[in-house]
Amino acid sequence: MHDGSGLIAVQNLTKHFGPVAAVQNLSFTVSPGSVTGFLGPNGAGKTTTLRMLLGLVRPTSGTATINGRPFHQLGRPGRVVGAVLEAQGFHPRRTARNHLRVYTAAIGVPDAQADQVLTLVGLGSAADRSVGGFSLGMKQRLAVATALLGDPQVLVLDEPANGLDPEGIAWLRNFLQSFARMGRTVLISSHLLAEVEQTVDQVVIVSRGQTVYYGPLEQLRQQQQRRVLVQPSDIGALAGALQAEGVTAIEQLPDGRLAVSGVDSKHVADCALRAGVSIYGIQEEQVDLEQLFFRLTSGQYAGHVPAPYQQGGWAR
Amino acid sequence: MGSMNDLVQAELRKITTTGLWWGLLIPTVLVALGGGLLSGGFGQLMIEFTTSAEAEQLSDVLGVTPDQWKFSLLGIGRTINIVTLFPLVFGAMAVANEIGTRTITTTFLTAQNRAQAMLAKLLVYALWGAIYGIATIAAVALGVVLTSGSSQMPGIGDWAMLALACVLASILMTMFGVGLGALLPNAAGVVVLLIMYFLVIENAVQFGLRLSGTPETVVGFLPNGSVNGLTGSVVVDLFMAKAGVVPEEGIDFLRIIAGAGGAQAWWLSGLIFFAWVAASFGGGWARMTQKDIT
Secondary structure, rough: OOOOOOOOOEEEEEEEEOOOOEEEEEEEEEOOOOEEEEEEEOOHHHHHHHHHOOOOOOOOOOEEEEEEHHHOOOOHHHEEEEOOOOOOOOOOEEEEEEEEHHHHHHHOOOOOOHHHHHHHHHOHHHHHOEEHOHHHHHHHHHHHHHOOOOOOOOOEEEEEOOOOOOOHHEEEEEEHHHHOOOEEEEEEEOOOOOHHHHOOOOEEEEEEEEEEEEEEEEHHHOOOEEEEEEEOOHHHHHHHHHOOOOOOOOEEEEOOOOEEOOOHHHHHHHHHHHHHOOEEEEOOOOOOHHHHHHHHHOOOOOOOOHHHHHHHHHOO | OOOHHHHHHHHHHHHHOOOOOOOHHHHHHHHHHHHHHHHHHHHHHHHHHHHHHHHHHHHHHHHHOHHHHHHHHHHHHHHHHHHHHOOOOOHHHHHHHHHHHHHHHHHOOOOOOHHHHHHHHHHHHHHHHHHHHHHHHHHHHHHHHHOOHHOOOOHHHHHHHHHHHHHHHHHHHHHHHHHHHOOOOOOHHHHHHHHHHHHHHHHHEEEEEEEEOOHHHHHHHHHHHHHHHHHHHHHHHHHHHOOOOOOOOHHHHHHHOOOOOOOOHHHHHHHHHHHHHHHHHHHHHHHHHHHOOO
């Protein structure tokens, strides 16, 4: 039987669909007590990886385990791991409650659990309606309810925000965080970092079927260099003064401001004062994780965009 | 094996929480009732014809006893053959529907393994096959009772044998459908294929053989020929047991009418069709336990 650790371990996981390598030699672990984001552009192999973890797709090589065991050795998997997957469906003419009762039976938990999870996800009043008439957001809530039926220790969610309204996303965020705080494991995939940035503590970033970053989100944030955005009265004078002080990472933005990297705003302001340049506005740029994420995962599809920023001619 | 019981319970709920099973039960009962009415009526008509003065003279000359022939039996056999197409379709939807609605993902996520999930499905659908079979024979019997006199009524023993063949055929057809629906998991495609095969293709083959004068024995080894042989041979046996004298050349004709042309004995036909069921379910099983669910 499984070890009850709540640990997800993916080791050297590889999957080929014919000639296409969907996942290549992927390795990472997910620990209980935190929400882990599984990030990468569409087509990076996220869904295939999650499906291998859940025993739905057979790996070409490598292993994926939950609680130290492959999915099919978990015994009663519905009581260990709950999953919300994109391609998971409902019979359109079955009511929400009946849908859940099919799976309370399969998992072997009391039927009362069906009504409990319906209330939990806010579908209590729609229990006797056929799922065919549900909105995308309601279906997604029902999928979450289904995943929770067996009171699992581990939750795996594939792009759960798809179809959810802002209210639903906020609810899901709070729910997942409190779920993780109970010492359980949450693995949630998304192709948008911004979508899960406020939810996750750890991230696994994949691109082209391979892991490109794996660790705390905080650490990723610190990797990003800060920039000071300043609007001076005389761009040339300020840039010259900064360069004279050895600050070379200066960039002119299309809106006429300067972006100065590697120094703080106080340094820039002092330098401007000494050079006799007025400053109309100055701010330290928020850490732009999305850009970092994009840089980590770029190149999967060879699309090029024009780069006007580089035409400013300032030393970089 | 607590998990197996749970999966059986889950499969039962899948069936009872949607309308497909009674949606197919309605035509099952209606066609069975209609077939029963026609069978009884046809038998009654034949008996009135054969007991007319001229016919009696003729049969006396030929040394046959048509006034004892229970023609209704032949119609009953044919009716059962046709009606078992409904449980066949019902079975075919078992897996194909789950693939279509993508509930198969949740089914596999909540089962210990796919083999158990498939086995639970097979057991529950076999039970539902029996329910269709019982409904069929009951509706046929009602139809026959309403339209035929006592001389055309099969006896209690006959009915027991007919019920056995009917329920068995219905269970086997359902299981055959479950297997094929897993092997070709496209609900519309598999239903069209099965109906075309059982109603048209194999009958066309049989008709072709008959026209060319080739023995039809091969048909008794095909899916439709063998399952029809199961009920058809029972019917012919029952007919012959009470028929007194029947001319030799008439027997083949009777078999064709009863749907047992070219078929083996009822039990052997049943075994042959069971082999087809095993092949179909084995194929579906292999497909579903190996398939990547994406």
